[in-house]
Amino acid sequence: MNALDxxxxxVAYRDKPVLWDIDMSVPAGxxxxxxxxxxxxxxxxxxxxxxxxxxxxxxxLIFGRPYAEQRRLVGYVPQRxxxxxxxxxxxxxxxxxxxxxxxxxxxxxxxxxxALALEALEKVRMADFASRQISQLSGGQQQRVFLARALVxxxxxxxxxxxxxxxxxVTERAIVxxxxxxxxxxxxxxxxxxxxQTVPEYFDWVTLxxxxxxxxxxxxxxxxxxxxxxxxxxxxxxxxxxxxxxxxVLGTGKRGLGTEYAETANAD
Amino acid sequence: xxxxxxxxxxxxxxxxxxxxxxxxxxxxFAVLRRQALLGDAMSHAALPGIALAFMLTGRREPLIxxxxxxxxxxxxxxxxxxxxxxxxxKEDSGLALLLAVFFGFGLVLLxxxxxxxxxxxxxxxxxxxxxxxALVERDVVAMAALGLPALLCVAxxxxxxxxxxxxxxxxxxxxxxxxLLGVALTTLIVVAIVIGLQTVGVVLxxxxxxxxxxxxRQWTDRLGVMxxxxxxxxxxxxxxxxxxxxTGRGLSTGPTIVLCMAVITAVSxxxxxxxxxxxxxxxxxxxxxxxxx
Amino acid sequence: MSPQLEVQLIAVVIAAACAIPGxxxxxxxxxxxxxxxxxxxxxxxxxxxxxxxxxxxxxxFVGAVAMGVATVSLVELVxxxxxxxxxxxxxxxxPALFSVAVILISRFASxxxxxxxxxxxxxxxxxxxxxxxxxGLDLPRALVVGLGTLLLNLVLVLLFYxxxxxxxxxxxxxxxxxxxxALVHYGLMTVVSITAVGAFDAVGSILxxxxxVGPPAAAYLLTxxxxxxxxxxxxxxxxxxxAGYWFAAWLDVAIAGSMATMVGxAFLLVxxxxxxxxxxxxxxxxARQRWLFAEQMLALHLLNHAGTPxxxxxxxxxxxxxxxxxxxxxxxxxxxxxxxxxxxxRQGPMLALTERGRALAQEASLR
Numbered sequence: 056m057n058a059l060d061x062x063x064x065x066v067a068y069r070d071k072p073v074l075w076d077i078d079m080s081v082p083a084g085x086x087x088x089x090x091x092x093x094x095x096x097x098x099x100x101x102x103x104x105x106x107x108x109x110x111x112x113x114x115x116l117i118f119g120r121p122y123a124e125q126r127r128l129v130g131y132v133p134q135r136x137x138x139x140x141x142x143x144x145x146x147x148x149x150x151x152x153x154x155x156x157x158x159x160x161x162x163x164x165x166x167x168x169x170a171l172a173l174e175a176l177e178k179v180r181m182a183d184f185a186s187r188q189i190s191q192l193s194g195g196q197q198q199r200v201f202l203a204r205a206l207v208x209x210x211x212x213x214x215x216x217x218x219x220x221x222x223x224x225v226t227e228r229a230i231v232x233x234x235x236x237x238x239x240x241x242x243x244x245x246x247x248x249x250x251x252q253t254v255p256e257y258f259d260w261v262t263l264x265x266x267x268x269x270x271x272x273x274x275x276x277x278x279x280x281x282x283x284x285x286x287x288x289x290x291x292x293x294x295x296x297x298x299x300x301x302x303x304v305l306g307t308g309k310r311g312l313g314t315e316y317a318e319t320a321n322a323d
Numbered sequence: 324x325x326x327x328x329x330x331x332x333x334x335x336x337x338x339x340x341x342x343x344x345x346x347x348x349x350x351x352f353a354v355l356r357r358q359a360l361l362g363d364a365m366s367h368a369a370l371p372g373i374a375l376a377f378m379l380t381g382r383r384e385p386l387i388x389x390x391x392x393x394x395x396x397x398x399x400x401x402x403x404x405x406x407x408x409x410x411x412x413k414e415d416s417g418l419a420l421l422l423a424v425f426f427g428f429g430l431v432l433l434x435x436x437x438x439x440x441x442x443x444x445x446x447x448x449x450x451x452x453x454x455x456x457a458l459v460e461r462d463v464v465a466m467a468a469l470g471l472p473a474l475l476c477v478a479x480x481x482x483x484x485x486x487x488x489x490x491x492x493x494x495x496x497x498x499x500x501x502x503l504l505g506v507a508l509t510t511l512i513v514v515a516i517v518i519g520l521q522t523v524g525v526v527l528x529x530x531x532x533x534x535x536x537x538x539x540r541q542w543t544d545r546l547g548v549m550x551x552x553x554x555x556x557x558x559x560x561x562x563x564x565x566x567x568x569x570t571g572r573g574l575s576t577g578p579t580i581v582l583c584m585a586v587i588t589a590v591s592x593x594x595x596x597x598x599x600x601x602x603x604x605x606x607x608x609x610x611x612x613x614x615x616x
Numbered sequence: 617m618s619p620q621l622e623v624q625l626i627a628v629v630i631a632a633a634c635a636i637p638g639x640x641x642x643x644x645x646x647x648x649x650x651x652x653x654x655x656x657x658x659x660x661x662x663x664x665x666x667x668x669x670x671x672x673x674x675x676x677f678v679g680a681v682a683m684g685v686a687t688v689s690l691v692e693l694v695x696x697x698x699x700x701x702x703x704x705x706x707x708x709x710x711p712a713l714f715s716v717a718v719i720l721i722s723r724f725a726s727x728x729x730x731x732x733x734x735x736x737x738x739x740x741x742x743x744x745x746x747x748x749x750x751x752g753l754d755l756p757r758a759l760v761v762g763l764g765t766l767l768l769n770l771v772l773v774l775l776f777y778x779x780x781x782x783x784x785x786x787x788x789x790x791x792x793x794x795x796x797x798a799l800v801h802y803g804l805m806t807v808v809s810i811t812a813v814g815a816f817d818a819v820g821s822i823l824x825x826x827x828x829v830g831p832p833a834a835a836y837l838l839t840x841x842x843x844x845x846x847x848x849x850x851x852x853x854x855x856x857x858x859a860g861y862w863f864a865a866w867l868d869v870a871i872a873g874s875m876a877t878m879v880g881x882a883f884l885l886v887x888x889x890x891x892x893x894x895x896x897x898x899x900x901x902x903a904r905q906r907w908l909f910a911e912q913m914l915a916l917h918l919l920n921h922a923g924t925p926x927x928x929x930x931x932x933x934x935x936x937x938x939x940x941x942x943x944x945x946x947x948x949x950x951x952x953x954x955x956x957x958x959x960x961x962r963q964g965p966m967l968a969l970t971e972r973g974r975a976l977a978q979e980a981s982l983r
Contacts, residue, residue, distance in 0.1 A: 063930075063940050065913050069902075072909075075981055076916045105496045112913050112940035123498070131496040138490045141698075142355065143546045152490070155482055156497035163482065188544035204493075267981055354700075359707040360648050367822075409895055410887065412642075416833045419647040420883060423826035427876020430822070434870040452718065530711035537700045537708055574722055578715035585712035592699055600697055 056119055058083040058212045058243035059104070063113035066096070066103050072266065073099045076113070079262055079271040081245065083118075083211075086238040087260035088248040092287050095265040097247045098134070101214045105131055117212060126156060130210035132201045134217055140190050146200050147172055147185040153207035168207075175203040180229065195226030202230065212243040219250065231257050254278055332569065335455045338463040339565035339580070340558040342519045342531070345470040347557030348477055349515040350532035351539065351550045352508055355488045360415070361400065361509075363529035364422040366516045368399030370429025370525050373450055374436060383446060385465035385521070392517040399425050400509055426525070453524035453577035455565035466518045473514045476507070477550075484508055485546055522565060524577035530584060531557060538588040541595035560584040619744040622756050624861050626743050627875065629762035630815045631827050631853035636769040637808045638828035639849050642836060643784045648703075649805070650828045652691065652710035653684040654812045654821040659717035660684065661813075666724070677813055684809025685802065687713060738820030740871045758818040765814035772807060773846065780804075781842055823872040827853050830879035834886040837893045856882045910950045913940065915959055915977035918969050933967045 059081040066074040074096040081087050089097045102108045104115045106122045117125040130153075150172040151164045158164060176182045179199040184192065192200065198218055205213055219227050234244050234257070248254065254261055254274060261278050262271040263286040270277040270285075353362050369392035376391025377383065399421045406417045433447060449457055477484060486494040487504050495501045512532065519528045539552035564580030571579075593601050641647050660683030664676035687710060695705035743758040750760055773780065783790040783800040791797050812824050819827070835848035859882075860875030867874075888895050917940060921930040930939055937947020951967065954960045959973035969977065 063917055065916075065940075067909065072912075072980070076913065076920050078920070102492075107492055107495050110941070111909070112917075112942060114941045126496075126498045129496070131493060133490065133492055133496075137492060139355075142489045143540060143544050143549050144485070144489065145545065148545075149489075152482075152486055152493070155486055155494075155499075158482070160483075161479060190544075354704050357701055357703055359701070359704040360651075363648075363651065363707060406887065409898060410837055410893055412833050412836060413645050413647075415645050415647040416642045416829055416836075419651055419825050419829040420833055420880070422651065423822050423876050424830065424880030424883070426822050427826055427873040428880065430870045430873030431864075431867075431877055434873065435867065438868065527711050527715060529707055530715075533704050533707035534711075537704050541699060575718060578718040581711050581715040582719065585708075585715070588708060588712075592694070592697070598699055600699070 056083065057081060057116075058085070058118060059245065060116040060119070061100075061104070061113070062115075064100075064103060064110055064115060065112040066099050066108055067111045068108075072111075074103065074264070075267045077264070077268045079268055081243060081260060081271075083243050084238060084241050085260045086234055086244045086246070086258050087262060088246050088254050088258040089262045089264065090248050090251060090254060090286070091264040091269075095286075097264060098216055100264065101131075101216055101245070101247060105129065105214060128211040130205035130208040130213040132205045132213065132215040132218055135194065135197050135201060135220060140192070140197060142189065144189060145185070146176070146181065146187050146189060146192070149189060149200055150175055150203045150207055153204040156208065171207045171209075172203070175206040176200075178206060179203045179233065193223075195222035198222050198226065198230070202233065210242070213237065213245065215244065215246045217247050217249060219248070251283070331456075332566065334460055334463055335458050335565050335569045336562045338458045338466055339455060339522055339561035339576075341463065341466050341470050341561075342522050343535070343557030343559065343561030344554040345473055345518050345557075346515040346528075346531040347535035347539070347553035347555070348474060348550050349508075349512045350534075350536040350557070351546070351553050352477075352484060352488055353512050353532050354536040354540070355546075356508070358509075358512070359529070359533045360418050361403070362512060362516065362532040364403065364418040364425075365396040365399055365513060366520070366525050366528035367422045367429075368425035369393070369396045369517060369520055369528075370426055370450065371395050371432055372398075372429075373520070374429055374432035374447065377447060378432065378436065385462045386468065389465055389469060389517045389520070392520055393513050395425065396513045396516055397510065400513070429525075449524070450520055451524050451526055452575035453520070453522045453527070453580075454568075455522045455576035456569040458521060458565075462521055466521075469514050470518050473511045476511055480504070480507070522561070522576055523580055524575070527577040527581045530581045531561075534581070534584040534588045535560070538584075538591035541591040541598045556584065556587050560587060620865075622744040622759065623740055623871070624858060626756060626758045626762055626818055627740065627857035627861055627871075628854045629759065629766050630819055631831070631857040631875075632850045633762055633766035633769055633811050634815055634824060634827035635831045635849035635853040636766075636773055636846060637804060637811055639832040639835070639842070639846050640780060640784055640804055641808065642829060642832040643842075644804075647829045647833075648706055649688060649691075650808060650812070650825050652687050652706050653805070653809055654816065654824040654828075655710050655714040656687040656717070657681070657684045657809060657813050657816055658821070659713045659720075661816075662717045662720045666720075680813040680816070681806065681809045683713070684812060685805050688802075688805045738816070738818050738823060738872045740818050743818050761814045762818070765811050769807060769811060772803075776800075776803075777843075784842075819872045819875070823876050826876035826879040827857070830876075830883050831856065834883045837886050837890045852882050852886075853879070907950070907953055910942075910946070911954045911957065911959060912976060912980040914950055914954055914967075915969060915973045916980050918960065918967060919974060919977040919981070922969065928966070931967050932965050933962060934965070936967060 057080045061077055061079045064074055064077040065072060077100065089100060091097050099108060103110050104122065115122065117128060122129065147169070151168050154164055154168040154171060173182060173185060176185055179202050181196060181199050181203060184196065189197065189200065202218065218230055222230070234246070237244050255278060258274055260272065261274045263269040263277065263282050265286045270282040353359060372391040372393070372395025373388050376388050380387050403414070403417045403421055406412050407414050436447060446457060483499055483504050487499065487501050491501050515532065516528050519531050523531055535553040535557040538556050539549045542552055543549050560580055560583035564583040565576055568574045568576040568579040591599070593599055596602055638650070641650055657680040660680030661676050664673065664679030665671060668675050691705045691709050694700060694709060695702040700708065744756045746757045747754055748757050748760060779795050779800060782793070783795055783797060787797050790800070815824050831849040831853035832845065834852050835845045838848055839845050856878040857875050860878035861871060863878060864871040864874035886894065891897055914936065917936065918931055921927050929935055933951060936951070937944055940947065942950070951960070954973070958970055959976060960967045961970055
């Protein structure tokens with residue numbers, strides 16, 4: 056059974072379509088990147104899947120059933136910038152929030168939740184920070200805390216919105232290793248991703264969207280120059296072929312992204 | 324001074340403490356959810372509710388007046404949502420507009436009531452700046468009847484309120500009814516406001532939501548501690564301010580309480596360990612003296 | 617001139633004077649600063665009175681304006697520490713300053729003409745009795761002050777129209793071009809303070825807020841152009857003031873409160889009936905767009921699935937709604953409209969796009 060099935064999904068904000076008639080399926084046990092230019096609807100695709108925005112048409116199924124019935128199987132890592140990091144709470148407390156869904160209405164988190172949270176912090180190498188106030192963390196540490204919070208949800212499929220945004224190289228490698236561990240244990244991980252360069256290295260599946268779905272499938276099959284051109288339009292430059300997994304991307308001609316790639320290219 | 328028996332003072336102190344605790348606790352959520360100014364608009368908006376409740380029933384029954392106040396404050400919050408959701412008018416404009424219009428309409432109703440011959444309306448004006456000395460037992464009973472269930476709600480829904488204040492989208496992904504919980508929290512904030520109206524008055528009530536929370540935040544990094552501290556700060560300034568006003572010469576209670584609270588807030592902002600302004604200054608000075616050590 | 621006429625004239629002049637800086641407050645999302653300033657100027661007046669012991673001294677005016685500007689910078693100071701958010705900073709600063717003022721009044725100045733009720737309400741009805749002679753004319757003081765404020769605001773807006781416009785709509789560009797944003801900001805705050813103080817005596821703090829924010833907010837729903845927004849705000853403010861006066865006269869109620877109420881009524885009318893951005897127009901447009909959008913969805917869906925193996929299921933006229941997760945009634949209506957509009961036609965059990973339908977789908981997919 057597929058971990059995720061999206062059929063005919065259209066999402067609009069005030070009649071302005073953000074996603075047009077998206078169809079895609081993700082088999083269980085894959086590590087998939089969603090890529091596309093800014094405003095392509097990557098975040099919206101995740102939010103629609105999690106029922107955070109209501110679609111105008113179509114539906115998404117998690118392991119064959121609607122999200123509302125499968126919540127326990129889903130873990131979510133929102134964008135780091137979406138919360139106020141000056142909120143008066145500790146690292147451990149934030150991670151325990153991941154258990155709130157299975158605690159029900161009135162039960163408080165207790166010893167068990169604490170132990171699970173510490174275990175998750177151990178996995179992201181943040182156990183030493185458990186009692187820290189969250190504003191004292193670096194960007195990479197904040198991201199790891201969010202990851203730990205999703206890990207304690209003990210889900211079958213994880214949705215992560217730009218987990219590599221603004222994190223240092225060490226953290227990025229640590230997160231990738233963690234994601235690959237998750238896949239190895241049979242979980243499905245869906246990641247909104249910005250850095251085209253690393254797609255073939257990190258992921259085995261990829262979905263290219265730009266309001267419409269351009270392509271979705273194994274990286275080796277769909278991460279091609281033609282598909283990338285269709286996704287990014289003229290705002291992308293290519294180097295020659297390499298590694299046989301697709302094309303090397305030099306830059307998208309957009310600020311920020313472009314410099315990132317240029318640096319990587321220089322390092323090569 | 325001789326006008327007050329100990330019993331009256333006890334009533335006043337109890338009422339002020341109750342108001343301080345409830346507004347301190349709920350104010351934390353208002354401030355963390357960036358609704359500090361919504362509190363201001365809603366407390367001003369309560370005025371026509373009080374006047375209308377009195378007009379319709381003709382009685383100064385505290386519970387009836389407070390329910391009227393709550394309904395009006397709630398309506399203002401609802402209208403704000405409608406205006407900001409359906410038009411391009413921004414939240415700040417909506418707040419200022421609703422505050423002024425509701426309050427202005429309240430003043431119209433008050434002046435309409437003044438034409439009445441009966442004496443019962445005379446006390447309504449004390450809702451502007453608060454008059455703790457006028458608190459009687461049944462007022463305090465009404466305050467408790469609204470305030471204690473509100474506190475109980477916060478205790479029961481603690482983890483929900485914490486999560487929707489910190490990360491509402493994540494809460495929604497866990498299946499929490501975030502919209503409904505937000506409405507519940509706003510309703511509880513309205514309750515905190517109406518409890519304070521008689522003592523602090525509509526004009527300054529918002530300060531009792533914002534200041535205890537802002538002061539408490541400086542001393543701790545834990546929401547639970549912050550809420551307890553805010554309750555303590557609110558109660559302290561409430562009692563001290565109300566007693567000063569009740570025994571002093573014709574001082575309105577609202578400004579006295581707000582000033583007490585302002586002192587606590589200023590001390591917190593300046594001297595709180597770790598966060599306080601002077602504390603941070605000292606740390607910077609120390610780190611400059613020992614470079615790299 | 618009769619006192620009634622004078623009161624109305626004063627009200628209209630003050631409404632116009634308030635509307636002009638109000639437009640910029642609303643556009644710059646600083647409307648709640650009018651709440652703060654209109655309250656704290658009282659402290660300036662009180663302190664000025666303690667210094668001069670004279671309620672008519674111009675020093676009171678200066679003190680009040682300075683206090684208004686000081687309020688804004690104190691709010692900025694507090695929020696810049698990062699210890700509290702900006703909205704909380706406003707909510708901390710002005711109630712404290714206002715409380716000081718109210719206590720000073722009731723403790724030390726309750727015998728003079730300064731009392732807390734008139735602070736909120738103003739005493740517009742009494743304004744014609746406080747007169748002064750200017751250029752040989754016997755005029756109400758409030759009218760002279762109001763006219764002075766209005767004139768100042770008009771002159772400033774005309775002089776700095778370009779700068780204000782740029783600083784409001786593109787602060788970054790304005791800064792790059794060398795207009796100091798801080799200068800524009802504090803200039804505006806000074807003007808807001810002057811206007812609030814000028815209007816304060818006559819109409820009280822609450823009506824100052826209503827007149828500064830309400831008419832510009834209403835005008836914001838009526839036009840996209842700054843110059844028109846300014847003009848409309850002045851008109852709406854003046855009309856609300858007049859309507860409020862007559863409403864108050866009819867029921868014999870508080871004038872300032874009644875004017876604030878009428879500002880609310882004016883906003884409500886605009887909110888409901890504004891030709892493009894009003895609630896009714898918006899609802900009607902949404903309803904139209906909803907069908908159009910649904911037809912686009914249908915066309916795009918057909919385009920996506922035509923010629924694919926699953927087309928038989930995805931494009932069957934009786935199943936297409938099910939695939940899009942539409943309610944059957946809604947789906948049938950969309951199909952009917954699309955057929956009627958020549959976007960699709962039936963081919964046996966299937967729906968197929970016409971040329972027009974294909975064009976619509978392609979156009980939609982390009983958005």
